[in-house]
Amino acid sequence: MYVHEQTNPAVTPMPGLSHSTWAGQDEGMSQLSVWRQSIGPGAATPPHRHDCDEIIICSGGKGEVHIAGAVHAFEARSNLTLPRNVLHQIFSVGDRALEIVGILAASPVDVFLPDGQKIDLPWRT
Amino acid sequence: MYVHEQTNPAVTPMPGLSHSTWAGQDEGMSQLSVWRQSIGPGAATPPHRHDCDEIIICSGGKGEVHIAGAVHAFEARSNLTLPRNVLHQIFSVGDRALEIVGILAASPVDVFLPDGQKIDLPWRT
Numbered sequence: 001m002y003v004h005e006q007t008n009p010a011v012t013p014m015p016g017l018s019h020s021t022w023a024g025q026d027e028g029m030s031q032l033s034v035w036r037q038s039i040g041p042g043a044a045t046p047p048h049r050h051d052c053d054e055i056i057i058c059s060g061g062k063g064e065v066h067i068a069g070a071v072h073a074f075e076a077r078s079n080l081t082l083p084r085n086v087l088h089q090i091f092s093v094g095d096r097a098l099e100i101v102g103i104l105a106a107s108p109v110d111v112f113l114p115d116g117q118k119i120d121l122p123w124r125t
Numbered sequence: 126m127y128v129h130e131q132t133n134p135a136v137t138p139m140p141g142l143s144h145s146t147w148a149g150q151d152e153g154m155s156q157l158s159v160w161r162q163s164i165g166p167g168a169a170t171p172p173h174r175h176d177c178d179e180i181i182i183c184s185g186g187k188g189e190v191h192i193a194g195a196v197h198a199f200e201a202r203s204n205l206t207l208p209r210n211v212l213h214q215i216f217s218v219g220d221r222a223l224e225i226v227g228i229l230a231a232s233p234v235d236v237f238l239p240d241g242q243k244i245d246l247p248w249r250t
Binding site for chain 2 (some may be wrong): 022031048053
């Protein structure tokens with residue numbers, strides 16, 4: 001009930017994106033979600049935002065986060081802090097997968113495209 | 126502003142406990158804190174609770190979390206989910222340090238002893 005295995009990311013319908021939900025409602029959380037993701041070389045998330053703070057812990061690969069037209073590079077041994085509702089897009093730009101743990105201050109998590117449309121996520125939140 | 130280095134834990138006045146605040150108010154967060162901690166062999170946190178959900182990601186060593194008189198063992202490649210206000214105490218029980226990332230759904234974070242006294246934490250939250 002309190003202890004959970006760190007399961008490996010599995011392929012999703014989103015191109016290049018593997019995912020494992022490590023924690024959320026099913027693990028007793030109401031204020032936190034933790035998502036483990038691998039993003040293959042050249043792949044990216046859609047541009048999106050969520051109505052809660054997010055922190056990304058990077059443990060492998062190289063990435064860029066694009067925010068308001070600016071490019072911020074990051075890699076293993078760095079973290080991203082993304083305040084709620086900041087529109088952002090994450091690109092995997094190295095020659096191996098970008099390995100990240102995404103932490104969100106909600107469960108479930110609603111994710112929105114720039115036009116306000118809610119993304120129908122292919123994993124449990 | 127968005128990208129931050131994963132700084133190594135540094136010694137604190139709490140016996141056996143090294144700490145680095147990876148993210149919180151100073152990094153633009155209001156709903157999340159991330160704390161990187163190493164707990165030396167045989168050391169432990171005080172018994173405590175906080176008024177927000179917590180998730181602990183374990184990357185090394187062996188630990189126990191004691192909750193309501195029950196002992197739950199964990200180790201590298203496991204996570205703990207601790208719902209808000211659950212009283213808990215974490216012990217480092219291996220022969221090397223317990224390496225963890227603690228995620229809390231608040232910034233700043235208030236931490237309380239079992240008698241309700243607020244702990245004066247020796248790091249920024």
